[in-house]
Amino acid sequence: MDPYDSDSSLDEDFTETGVLLGYAAEEVIEDTISHLGGWPKWLDDKTPPPGDYANCKVCNSAMLLLLELHGDLPDHFPTDERRLYLFGCPRKPCNRKPGSIRAYRSIRKVTLESIQEQCKQVKEKETEPEPKPSAPPKPKTDLGASLFGATSLTSSVSANSNPFSNPFSSNPAPAASDANPFAMPKPATTTPAPSTISTNALAESFADKVRLSSPGPANPSAATKPKPESQAQAPWPAQSDFPAPYTNFYLDAEYETMSRPSTPTIPENVTMEPMDEEGQSSGTAELKDTFESEIDKAFMKFSTRLAHNPEQVLRYEYRGSPLLYNYADQIGKRLHPEHSAGHVTTTGGGNMPPCEYCGSGRVFEMQLTPHAISVLEEGRPGVGLGEGEGGMEWGTIILGVCSKDCGPETIGQVGWREEWAGVQWEEMK
Template sequence: MPNYDSDSSDEGADYSTTNVTLGYATTEPTGDDISHLGGHPTWLDAQSPPPAALAKCKVCDGYMSLLLQLNADLQQFFPHDERRLHLLCCRKKSCSKKFGSIRAFREVKKPEAREKKETKSTEIPQEEPQPDLGTALFGGTSPRSQPNGVNPFALGGGGTLSGSINPFATIASPSTLASKPPQTPVDDSQPPVESFASKLKIGIESRPESGNQNTTEPWPEASDFPPPFTSFHLDAYPEDLEKETDANASAEASKAKYDTEDSGGGLDKDTFESSLDKTFQKFSDRVAQNPEQVLRYEFKGEPLLYSGADNVATRFVVPHGKSGAIRGMPRCESCGAQRVFELQLVPGLIYELEKDEAMDLEDGMEWGTIILGTCANNCGDAGKVAFREEWVGVQWEERVARK
């Protein structure tokens, strides 16, 4: 994990900070009881869990294991919505690299719809205080000051650079973010929240089912699931990258190591570059600068592709040497809105979740990255918790054949 004890504003720094926020696994409590890796999921309303259909692998129909639960409140985009993301995977070897073995869904609770009050024409209207613009646009019973366009995971206040505030910590209500500029509190009973979302700057692919999963089968008991992955807390820091010259040197070092370890006596430069997908090399070099990362978050950002040649890649880029338009992610089946990139998981998560498990090397997870696209409208049902399956693009692990 990067060291942020030094002053990041010093001139002549040998790194640059991107808009991506990186997630890290930790065994130390972070103050956030919502965001975590592995373990079992929890719900916005314990009395309203999702249907069991969302817990099942589409290949074998067996129950899956939780990879990630994230407090994904986005105050500047959806100021009154509570929001969580859940990603699960099937751990059966026979289901690996097959459609539907990794799934994700969004849990959202929207406020009650406001009812308009009718007044008789004979009544003398009483003067009432005018609500502020935020209340007029978004509803609510008390004025709120809204952040001006800062991504929910953006650094704010003390920020993560000082190390004094945990970016995933939930101090109080999970529906409020702490990435707001200094302001006068309106309601002392609603203190600001520090969530994962409060600190971010804001191959087969899954085909989500539309709308809510209408079924009477309830979410199963914890004992019905396979043994869960070890649970970890989730911490976050902004992504810092080395200077370009340093990054190039790192790439050359990676090549030299590859050549040295190759049992065939090493590969020349041309063979090396042609035998590796350049997109994969870019992925590896970027992740290697912060090797302990398990998650990359940038709402409405761009994913870091693991491969540039599979079906998932064509949704974001035009393959080299080919023509055509970028396909983009499928639209939300519930409301028809576009989906936007929100986060991706990277192989560091595999290491953290499997390092203490007794298994053969061939029995572990084999994905290179898991990309999550979510509804840009955060659609849901007013006054109650709703569950929407979201789009997941899985780029599976590739192995380069060496001569």
């Protein structure tokens, strides 16, 4: 039985954790932004990423979109619009090389006053005139284009607090202020509302259902690099410069539920002796060493955990802990406490490198699982990639983000930050 922390017991045979799992869906469930494959969409079409963000750092050729994720965190950063992107080089020679998979965060800050004013304007537009002055005005049914197509356009925001919410749930989701008992109370003026920058800012996000904690302290000693918006940048390449994209899949989600395996009982009058290859009994310590040398503990825990929900393509838990594919590789040594010599500096981030732009510590936000490869590469044997190319070989991609959600200081300006993508590759056979 793999160890895990449970948040609440569903019954004696199942438990639900705080990890939100994403599943690939061919049709839109609720979230029209988050998706695997396909072409990326930007917060502002006039402000795409810097052109060099499109290229693999190994071969300098255009990469393909693996994931775009709606990343608003209203309980953490109520005035921030944010999206997350993972790109990967589809060329086989670049596999297993640093820089062949890159991660980005798009960020735009707005003021609480502008949110409140925009909310007021939308409410006025969405209220039908009442022919009888004596009767109280009736609010018009919300038909606004929100992230899920079902978000309220009133100042109280839709109760749907999960961008990958389960559409089959019979219980309505709680309001954002109630969805997360660990979240800090939000002022009344922080309620997100539709804006000219994006009606998708209405949608509440993953943070309303996952554990939250205070942002980690900045690292004043960390070297910082210039912000992309302060420098002249090459334009984002034309779509024709990219290989054919992976098939677009939208995302559905629900919280991780795991069964509790029954533990077999051994009669008191029975003893068990381990046996060697020749059928002879051997010492328990020797058997344990042999077993651990043949089956990596990290991979066993990783695969056992995923087996509870084998079709998951994404694991999301802002400021949570990643599920490591390997303890002994470079990423495992960084993030696993037993292998990082105690250098765990940031809550939820292990020993991730600090943000290169502001020096703050990074925290874990999400990771892709191996099933995402099966989904993305299904029916795509090297299409448009060239001879000898295609075939992803990673075990998991871990995304670490700036704990301060740093971005442009100018209100309304879209900024781009490259974030940390910790790639654990498949074991060589």
